[in-house]
Amino acid sequence: MLKIENISKRLGKEQILKDVSFEVSPGEVFGFLGPNGAGKTTTIRIITGLLEQDAGRVTVNGYDVVEERSKALTQIGAIVENPAFYPYLTGKQNLIHAKNLIPGLGQVDYDALARLVGLEGKLSKKVGEYSLGMKQRLGIARALLHNPRVLILDEPTNGLDPSGIAELREYLRQMAREQDIAILISSHMLSEMEQISDRYAIIDQGVIKSVESVRNETGAKIALRVNAEAMTDVLDALRVANYPSEVLENKIIITAPESECPAIARLVVPIADLHELTVKRLTLEEQFLQVTKKEGDSHAFAHTK
Amino acid sequence: MLSLIQNEWMKWWTTKKAKIVLALYVVIAVGIIIVAKTNDFEFTRYDYYSLTFVLLTSLLGIITIVFTAEAIGNEVRYDTMKHLLMSPYSRMTIYFSKLIFSILIMLFQFVFIAAIVYAGSFVFSEVGDPILFRDTIVEVVSPIFTIFMTLFFSLLFRSVGMIIGFTVLAQFFTSIAGNLLVGFKPAIAKWIVFMHLDWSMYFKDSMTYGTSEAMGTTLTFSALFVLAHIIVLLGASILVFQRKSYT
Numbered sequence: 001m002l003k004i005e006n007i008s009k010r011l012g013k014e015q016i017l018k019d020v021s022f023e024v025s026p027g028e029v030f031g032f033l034g035p036n037g038a039g040k041t042t043t044i045r046i047i048t049g050l051l052e053q054d055a056g057r058v059t060v061n062g063y064d065v066v067e068e069r070s071k072a073l074t075q076i077g078a079i080v081e082n083p084a085f086y087p088y089l090t091g092k093q094n095l096i097h098a099k100n101l102i103p104g105l106g107q108v109d110y111d112a113l114a115r116l117v118g119l120e121g122k123l124s125k126k127v128g129e130y131s132l133g134m135k136q137r138l139g140i141a142r143a144l145l146h147n148p149r150v151l152i153l154d155e156p157t158n159g160l161d162p163s164g165i166a167e168l169r170e171y172l173r174q175m176a177r178e179q180d181i182a183i184l185i186s187s188h189m190l191s192e193m194e195q196i197s198d199r200y201a202i203i204d205q206g207v208i209k210s211v212e213s214v215r216n217e218t219g220a221k222i223a224l225r226v227n228a229e230a231m232t233d234v235l236d237a238l239r240v241a242n243y244p245s246e247v248l249e250n251k252i253i254i255t256a257p258e259s260e261c262p263a264i265a266r267l268v269v270p271i272a273d274l275h276e277l278t279v280k281r282l283t284l285e286e287q288f289l290q291v292t293k294k295e296g297d298s299h300a301f302a303h304t305k
Numbered sequence: 306m307l308s309l310i311q312n313e314w315m316k317w318w319t320t321k322k323a324k325i326v327l328a329l330y331v332v333i334a335v336g337i338i339i340v341a342k343t344n345d346f347e348f349t350r351y352d353y354y355s356l357t358f359v360l361l362t363s364l365l366g367i368i369t370i371v372f373t374a375e376a377i378g379n380e381v382r383y384d385t386m387k388h389l390l391m392s393p394y395s396r397m398t399i400y401f402s403k404l405i406f407s408i409l410i411m412l413f414q415f416v417f418i419a420a421i422v423y424a425g426s427f428v429f430s431e432v433g434d435p436i437l438f439r440d441t442i443v444e445v446v447s448p449i450f451t452i453f454m455t456l457f458f459s460l461l462f463r464s465v466g467m468i469i470g471f472t473v474l475a476q477f478f479t480s481i482a483g484n485l486l487v488g489f490k491p492a493i494a495k496w497i498v499f500m501h502l503d504w505s506m507y508f509k510d511s512m513t514y515g516t517s518e519a520m521g522t523t524l525t526f527s528a529l530f531v532l533a534h535i536i537v538l539l540g541a542s543i544l545v546f547q548r549k550s551y552t
Contacts, residue, residue: 048391051550068512071391078391084384089319097315100308 001182002047002150003027007056009042009206016042017206020056024182031197032186033284039206040186041081044154047184048078055165061149074102077148079156083139087128091119091138094127098142105146117141118167132159140168144175151175151183157192169196194284221280222261224252230272237267244290251276309394309402310409313376317410326368330361330418333534342428342476349433350426352459355440361418362444368414369448370472373407373455376466386551400456404539407452415445440505444471444489447502450477453538460545489520495520501527 002024017039024030034040035116045051049065049072058065063072085094092110097241099108114123115148117137122130130138136159153172159167173196176183187193193200202209226234234252238245243264245254254264267298268274329332337357341348371458380386389399458475459468472545479499486494494500506516507524517523522530 013419050387050390069395073391073393076391080387080391082384085471086316086379086383086385089316093315093319097312100312101389101394103308103393 001061002184003057003059004043004047005057005059007043007053009051009053011042016157017046017053020203020208022201022207022208022211024184025178026149026182027176028198028228029176029183029185029196031193031200032184032203033188033190033193033200034186034203035188038203039293040188040203041154042206043203044078044080044152044184044186047079047152048076049073050055050080063122063139070103074146075119075149077143077146078152079136079143080152080154082155082158083135083142085127085130085135085138088126089125091123091130094138095123095142095145098145102146113141113145131162133161134282136160136164136168147179149181151181152181153185155187156185157187165192167288172196172201190284193300200284220256220258222254222255222256222258223276223278223280224264224268224273225250225259225273225276226252226268226272233271234268237271238264241267259296306402306405309399310406313402313406314410316379316494317372317406324373326414327417330364330414331421333357333361334366334418334421338425338428342442347431348429349431349530350429351433352420353429353433354386354426357422358418358441358444361422362415362448365411365414365418366448366451369407369411369451370455372410373452374459374465374468374472375477376403376407377456377459378463378468381463381464381551390551393485396547404452406454409447411448411452412445415448434510439508443504446504446531450498450502450535452534453542457538457542458547460542460549470544487516491519491521495522495526501530504528 002235004023005021007017008015011227020039020043021028032040032043032189042051045055047060047065047067058072060072060075063075065072078199086097089097091114095108095110095113099105110123113119114120117140119134119137119141122134125181126136127135135231136156140153140156142154150173155169160168172185175181185193185196199213201211224234228250231252233245235245235247238252238254243254243256243260245252247253256264258281261279265274265277334357336359337353340346373398377386380389386410388398392399394402453473454475455468458472462468462471476499479497483494483497483500485496487500500516500520501522503516504524504527517527
């Protein structure tokens with residue numbers, strides 16, 4: 001759906017992006033993480049046609065953003081940096097303005113859109129009187145106005161209170177699932193992204209460090225408690241099956257994808273009494289630390305909550 | 306393109322400024338009638354029409370700078386330019402929608418002024434000289450040129466105040482320099498574009514008649530000279546707008 005292939009961008013003397021590649025599939029919420037100045041917004045500006053890359057290609061639903069700009073951008077709804085509106089126009093007039101920017105777009109049910117983002121009865125107010133949270137919601141309504149196939153949200157939770165963030169999270173997940181929209185969310189808030197995203201990419205100094213699944217496909221901690229006599233046999237069996245394991249406080253700790261639990265259980269049950277099997281998921285922060293440790297980097301950003 | 310022009314209209318008409326300006330034209334036109342009547346000025350229809358029309362079109366020149374500067378300057382001010390540029394429309398289409406709207410809104414005000422002043426002239430019973438359509442229509446050249454120039458400056462400066470200030474100063478000082486040069490070095494003055502915006506200088510019954518003779522220019526020369534400047538301003542604006550990054 002959204003495909004970024006080897007894009008590079010230089011601004012002045014500085015290389016902002018180096019060979020950035022990732023893909024967002026329909027129905028997926030994809031987190032785009034990185035510290036401030038890592039290249040997130042530049043990547044988003046390239047995807048939305050605001051900036052042209054020096055090398056590489058961005059396609060939306062098969063359309064190249066540079067070569068087939070109009071077709072590609074019709075498929076995108078986006079909030080870049082912050083939701084900007086004309087403060088002297090009402091919420092509805094701002095949405096009408098946005099509708100007029102999409103060639104050939106038919107009638108829009110503004111009231112339904114307002115209900116969808118929790119702005120019922122507020123569209124007749126001037127945007128200058130809106131709170132930041134209301135502007136964020138209106139920004140999302142504007143981005144969804146033309147039923148885009150790809151939704152791009154740059155720091156969408158800025159200015160939202162905890163209940164607003166929770167609502168937005170539920171809403172985005174539901175929308176991705178039900179309408180099969182590919183959603184790209186950029187943020188530097190790891191805890192938020194952990195709850196919203198299916199997969200994520202970490203960008204730092206213009207380079208993609210890792211593309212992983214939030215659901216611990218690369219490594220959860222699976223803890224087993226078996227009868228003491230069988231401990232050695234179980235460890236041998238796990239080693240033979242290539243599961244890295246260690247013993248900690250009478251428990252066997254295995255680092256493996258969560259999806260391996262049934263296979264591990266099948267391996268252990270014939271040779272030991274399995275008293276307990278628990279899964280401890282790695283937090284996004286732990287995964288991030290793992291990735292940056294692997295790459296030899298370390299960033300304060302990882303601890304941002 | 307039409308939908309983009311509709312957007313420009315919505316943004317313009319929603320502001321109080323648009324209505325205040327139209328009201329101001331009416332107040333000035335009516336004010337002059339009241340002043341003339343209460344002071345027993347011996348105004349003919351022609352006197353009232355030519356005086357008030359010149360006054361209001363001078364005001365229109367300033368108002369045109371403000372509205373045109375805001376057409377792009379406000380998009381930068383409210384950070385909404387990125388939304389225009391993220392739309393499937395090309396930058397060229399967006400620029401032309403701003404340009405066409407600025408011209409249309411200026412023409413709308415121009416016709417509005419001509420209509421109220423013409424209607425107001427009927428308050429005076431004496432006809433005087435005939436009111437010529439020609440004298441009215443030549444007044445449109447200057448605001449059209451102003452639009453192209455202001456749009457160009459709006460791509461160079463980010464603040465609306467800077468755009469307005471720079472356009473007004475450029476126009477003001479160059480016109481003064483041109484008018485001074487007409488007296489001393491008319492051959493140089495003829496190469497200043499602002500000296501070619503008032504085409505009434507080519508008509509014998511006009512107050513400005515004679516300027517063109519001093520400069521040794523013809524109406525065709527003035528028309529082509531202004532057109533050449535418009536083409537250069539348009540080309541430069543398109544070039545800048547295509548490359549400019551609004552971050």
